[in-house]
Amino acid sequence: MSVVIGQTRNLTQQFVRYRNDAKRARLSELGEPGRAAADDDRATAKLLGAALARSSEGGGGDVELGRPSQTIPAAYAPRWITASENIKSEMTVVRERLGKLKELHAKALLVSFDDASSGVGPRVEALTHEIQLAFRRLDGEVRGIAAAPPGGGRDGDAEVRLQVQRQLAQALFKLTVEFRKEETRFLNKMEAQKGYEQGSSLALAEGERGGSGGGAGEGAAAEPGFTQAQVQKVSQAEAMIEERETEIRKVVETITELAQVMRDLSTLVVEQGTLLDRIEEGTKELVKAEETQRSGRALRCIALLLVLIVVFLIATIVRHA
């Protein structure tokens, strides 16, 4: 809710008083003096409106009263309204989940000392997955907003739908950015923490590879026969590598997925401080301008990125397979 800073003056009561006066005059003109007299200033607007509509239908002739009341029945409400309400509430859910994910991430980073919380991992995974799915679904739904209603619908809606779509796309875009930042932050922290606790996970991975590959390396240099501790360490390392590998793959997947959603959304989001954002321009011209102005630049970059990601994904899988 916004707070006004300057002076204001509310004329609503005065207006309503004038309106009631006018109404009374109108009713007595329509030959319902009794009703008019009975009507107090605080007569319910709806009843009156209905009465007026009826009386005008009966009497006919009065052009001003000829139209139906403007309160729209639910069935009449455009599809985009319900759709956008759904999207909004879904986004609220995603936002909540994101908050939860942050909590879980924090917990996951605290682990290690306390095996009781080792169940955090899968929960993080499930939640991440859920959020990702939600993003994909929401992206599709936002795209669907601009589509014309099946019944043909009124033409005027098209521009409104476009604006609604943009607003939702913008909000969703912000949310994806937030998610991405959280993911990255978490992974960075996790790596840093592992490096601190167990020595570089990378070094362990390399050591293992060296061991299994040539048989020389670290194994040979060490005492013959593994101590209990060493065995534990190796198995720990193996677990680490596996974990790391899946993590890498997960990151790649997440990023690929997000890049796709982002690419979709970025075609809908209008940057602030650009001509497209100016309110004086008519929406029709804007649609045209948008087509010409949206150069392929950003799209090309992202396409390139997607190709690269696929390449990396393959490389990662091949290398670790």
Place this chain on the structure above:
Amino acid sequence: MAAPVRGGNAMEKERSAALASMDVVKIVRAYIAAAVDEQAGYKALLLDRETMRIVSTLFGRSELADHGVVHIERLDGGAAPGDAAAAREHVELKGVVLVRPTRENVTLLKRELRQPRFQSYHLFFTHLVPQMYLQDMAEADAAKELVQGVQEYYADFMALDTHHFVVPVAGAELLINPRAIATTGTATEYEVIDRLVQGLSGLFLALRRRPVIRYQQNSESARRLAESLYSLTYKQQVGVFDFGSHRTSPVVLLLDRRDDPITPLLTQWTYQAMIHELLGIRDGTVLLDTAKVPEEYREVVLEAASDEFFARHRYSNYGEVGLAVKEAVEKFSATSAQHRQVTSLEDMRRFVMEHSDFSRAQGVVTKHVNVMSALSERVLARRLMDVSSIEQDLANPAATLSAASSYDTLADLLRAQQGTRPLADKDAARLVMLYALRFEAEAQRVRSLLDMLEGCGLRQRNPGLMAAAEGILRYAGAEKRAGDLYSGGNILLKARNLVKGLQGVDNVYTQHSPLLAETLGALRDGSLGTQPYPYMGTTDEQMAWAAAFKARPPSEAIVFIAGGSTYEEAKAVAEWNAKQGSSGGGGGGGAGQAGGLGAPPAPMRVLLGGSGILNTDAMLAALGAGASSGADLR
């Protein structure tokens, strides 16, 4: 309903801070945001021609969309008023109407309420609504009862900057040249003044203050403006405008552009002023009309709010901006190389993270490179470096000039007009006008320069320009001015100017400081004469105010220039305010030079306004308007 109760302490603090600093941007933004937030859900915003400009300088589509506004239209049908039939129904949207309470708008609203296109209506008027209008609209709404609220939100002016506003008025040229009527159609001077009174009184309400009114005595427009403003705020609507005794004792000073005709005639070298001077800023957008810039990048938006580079450099001079743009390009190409280099997972992650920031930065850099190249093209083509140094000499009171040698310089230039590299007509005319203002007493030399202008064929090519050159003294000769434009009469001022001339001049092209800086100094020192700048009020009031301000100079001043303000003056005010804030002085790092000697008296916050933003083209067009009709300048 309008009373803001919720929000807690921080909001309240911000609110009173905005009021205390007279931050018009925050105040007008708050009005607009509150109007569209009044109801939840999806809304349509209905505006008129002027409120469209008022809103569009502060809000973009996407920001309004965040407030649920998904449709924006002009109540009067906008660019194609005949197209009003195309106005569509949007029963799913709530209508938020933000318009000025004019007869025309009330008529349109009545029609709208009889044939409603929206689910409901909230009406916000930017000024006091006459009872009659309210009654008319109530009658029109009696059948459907769709109006849910009627309020007055006094956003009746455009907030260009925290300290700079404009009252958007059609026909502001009339204030400079009454003959401009030929170009402005039906608008009359009376209507223009009336609109200014509304804008200024709206400002009083927005600021919750009723300042004491001072005006430039020898200006007809300023006097009439002062009279109407006084009678509205001190007589007719005392109840509305009386905010009790204000601790801060504000003053509004109504000036006429003719008090300082020089500032809008000079070539500007600070970024924002220069862009307006050479390219023209129209409600925050600029058209880069040059072959150097590809078609799709020609129209750009320049707003400090969304463009950090512009916010930082709008008051920097041309050279500094050039360097800053170069730096930005270098920094950008460095990050761009890094950005493109995607060889590892880490890079990819970074790429995705940074991509939107990156493309944004790319847009900003491209924009300013294009603006700078358009500027440099103009500077070279019009030989503005040469022109400007002569201008600055003619305009600078501290420069020691002789009428004869300046005449010779100009005469040489005008003779060379037939040669290979002539000056642009308007630049030649400008120089002659500046000479005429500076050496008004040298009537013969002035006449001779005008004859030479005519000899170049100016009257055939551009009668308006010729008329402007001939009319400048009638418009703003010494006897039409009140302030001391060349500081001729005051030895002390002269000495100060000399000091100023000796120390602070690091750039030949930006020596000129507008008269406004002097005027503000005098206002704060209590030395602004009550003869040339009297108070508006009863004799008793005048005496009381004069005495009160003598004892304690105003701590807040609104300076309004009928005819139009300039970005150079906006910059001077920004620097003035920065100095008031940090009375120690070493704050913002601007290039402020005004003031100087002695300990500064109590700070005085300044808000600048005008009936438009002038540049040379606008000034010359106004002065020369109606030239072909053969009538004489008043």
